[in-house]
Amino acid sequence: MTVLSHYSALALARRALFGTSWARAWRKPEPRKTYDVVIVGGGGHGLATAYYLASRHGISNVAVLERGYLGSGNVGRNTTLVRSNYQMPGNTEFFEHSLQLWEGLSHELNFNVMLSQRGQLVLAHGPVQLDVLARKGNTMRLNGIGCELFDRSDVQRFLPFLDYSTHCRFPIYGGLFQPRAGTVRHDAVAWGYARAADRLGVDIIENCEVSGFLRDGDAVSGVETNRGRIQAGRTLISVAGHSSHVARLAGLRLPIESHLLQAFVTEPVKPFLDCVVSFGAELFYISQSDKGGMVFGGHIDGFNSYTQRGQFPKASTVAECAVALIPGMSRLRLLRHWAGIQDMTPDGSPFMGRTPIKNLYLNGGWCYQGFKATPAAGWCMAHTLAHGEEHPLIRHLAIDRFERGNGSDEYGLGLWTYKQ
Amino acid sequence: MLRIPCPHCGLRDYTEFLYAGDATKQRPAHGSSEWRAWYEHVFLFDNPKGAHLEYWQHVQGCRQWLVLERDTSTNAVGRAWLARQGARS
Numbered sequence: 274m275t276v277l278s279h280y281s282a283l284a285l286a287r288r289a290l291f292g293t294s295w296a297r298a299w300r301k302p303e304p305r306k307t308y309d310v311v312i313v314g315g316g317g318h319g320l321a322t323a324y325y326l327a328s329r330h331g332i333s334n335v336a337v338l339e340r341g342y343l344g345s346g347n348v349g350r351n352t353t354l355v356r357s358n359y360q361m362p363g364n365t366e367f368f369e370h371s372l373q374l375w376e377g378l379s380h381e382l383n384f385n386v387m388l389s390q391r392g393q394l395v396l397a398h399g400p401v402q403l404d405v406l407a408r409k410g411n412t413m414r415l416n417g418i419g420c421e422l423f424d425r426s427d428v429q430r431f432l433p434f435l436d437y438s439t440h441c442r443f444p445i446y447g448g449l450f451q452p453r454a455g456t457v458r459h460d461a462v463a464w465g466y467a468r469a470a471d472r473l474g475v476d477i478i479e480n481c482e483v484s485g486f487l488r489d490g491d492a493v494s495g496v497e498t499n500r501g502r503i504q505a506g507r508t509l510i511s512v513a514g515h516s517s518h519v520a521r522l523a524g525l526r527l528p529i530e531s532h533l534l535q536a537f538v539t540e541p542v543k544p545f546l547d548c549v550v551s552f553g554a555e556l557f558y559i560s561q562s563d564k565g566g567m568v569f570g571g572h573i574d575g576f577n578s579y580t581q582r583g584q585f586p587k588a589s590t591v592a593e594c595a596v597a598l599i600p601g602m603s604r605l606r607l608l609r610h611w612a613g614i615q616d617m618t619p620d621g622s623p624f625m626g627r628t629p630i631k632n633l634y635l636n637g638g639w640c641y642q643g644f645k646a647t648p649a650a651g652w653c654m655a656h657t658l659a660h661g662e663e664h665p666l667i668r669h670l671a672i673d674r675f676e677r678g679n680g681s682d683e684y685g686l687g688l689w690t691y692k693q
Numbered sequence: 694m695l696r697i698p699c700p701h702c703g704l705r706d707y708t709e710f711l712y713a714g715d716a717t718k719q720r721p722a723h724g725s726s727e728w729r730a731w732y733e734h735v736f737l738f739d740n741p742k743g744a745h746l747e748y749w750q751h752v753q754g755c756r757q758w759l760v761l762e763r764d765t766s767t768n769a770v771g772r773a774w775l776a777r778q779g780a781r782s
Binding site for chain 1: 694733736745767
């Protein structure tokens with residue numbers, strides 16, 4: 274590590290004065306023949322896993338294989354929200370660990386990920402829904418996670434531009450506010466982890482698609498790629514969205530279907546929404562970006578697809594939600610919309626840990642919650658790969674939990690809520 | 694917009710239909726207590742990137758159950774037929 278490659282105010286001033294160009298943030302190495310660990314998938318999770326393997330476990334003989342370019346997948350397709358308002362045992366601790374890692378991440382990586390802890394307000398549109406939020410708030414507080422229960426007048430003082438009219442279809446009864454929730458600049462997460470991992474010796478290999486797994490008896494011993502054969506002590510599949518597709522190359526079938534989730538951004542307007550708001554009557558969440566665009570998303574399109582192209586009816590539903598919540602948005606124009614591929618699992622929770630095949634590990638099934646989990650997922654998978662045994666925070670996320678009748682039902686509605 | 698060629702109603706928007714998943718799955722025999730077969734039927738999916746046979750019900754039309762050929766990597770739609778004719782037709 275040289276002084277010049279460290280990002281600081283001094284480095285910025287030096288370049289401004291002398292006009293020297295910045296060094297490439299990560300190398301473009303040729304793949305070696307053998308690594309201790311090969312990570313399939315250069316998304317946020319794969320890069321974070323590589324970084325924590327090198328920085329916390331001293332394993333830097335690691336390759337991250339990315340089919341496209343860094344940031345081309347779901348790490349750059351989400352709505353950038355981070356929060357830890359979960360209520361199932363295991364999930365609460367895991368997502369809170371993730372939020373704590375987010376809080377120190379810019380310093381840790383020497384890369385500004387622009388964490389903005391503007392808070393998130395989840396709305397209730399009926400007395401029972403408010404009771405459920407109160408219970409969730411109690412669970413959070415018992416785990417040391419700060420939150421506040423708002424009644425209708427609190428919400429009205431806090432966000433005066435929501436729809437409080439008497440004819441409103443879904444009147445607002447109150448909400449649960451987590452002040453430490455917020456947004457992160459998602460591209461910076463991929464670039465920051467990549468640069469920090471690269472500096473510790475990790476090889477990040479872009480345009481490298483895995484086409485098969487090498488076998489040594491009943492174990493996986495590496496991968497076959499379009500850039501040659503790579504041997505690995507341990508191999509991690511970290512390709513959420515495509516988990517079924519890649520796992521099938523190793524002969525595994527998973528409890529996963531791939532669905533599309535769309536996100537939207539409007540033309541920029543002056544700042545007026547200074548927190549993240551989640552509508553309680555439909556799956557809908559909205560924030561305002563630093564550039565002024567309203568960034569929002571809704572529910573999955575409803576049938577399995579790998580196209581990364583959303584269907585129009587969902588865009589229409591999501592726009593209706595936006596106007597139902599914030600009537601003032603009715604004349605805003607959409608600037609862009611895009612879709613990402615989600616691994617949907619029966620209980621809405623991911624799969625992390627060992628697979629039935631020796632030396633093959635899986636981190637997938639993230640449904641719509643993968644982005645906020647990035648640091649903790651990397652942290653826990655690095656531990657799991659280094660020790661050959663699951664980190665305590667992810668023991669409830671084992672791949673065989675449905676065989677054991679032991680799903681982790683975060684929504685409290687039974688399995689397959691995404692199909693209902 | 695995904696459009697589905699319903700054998701009764703012609704080419705209709707997918708929003709008139711209910712999606713009901715992989716049509717190639719075989720339900721274990723009635724009364725079977727083979728837990729592994731049930732586990733695979735209920736929980737495991739091929740979830741292919743490419744050709745897929747799937748059930749749709751035309752809930753806002755003729756209400757018939759259909760089997761549809763669709764490519765999950767492009768959303769290109771092929772033939773559709775009545776589910777009572779069987780998944781392979």
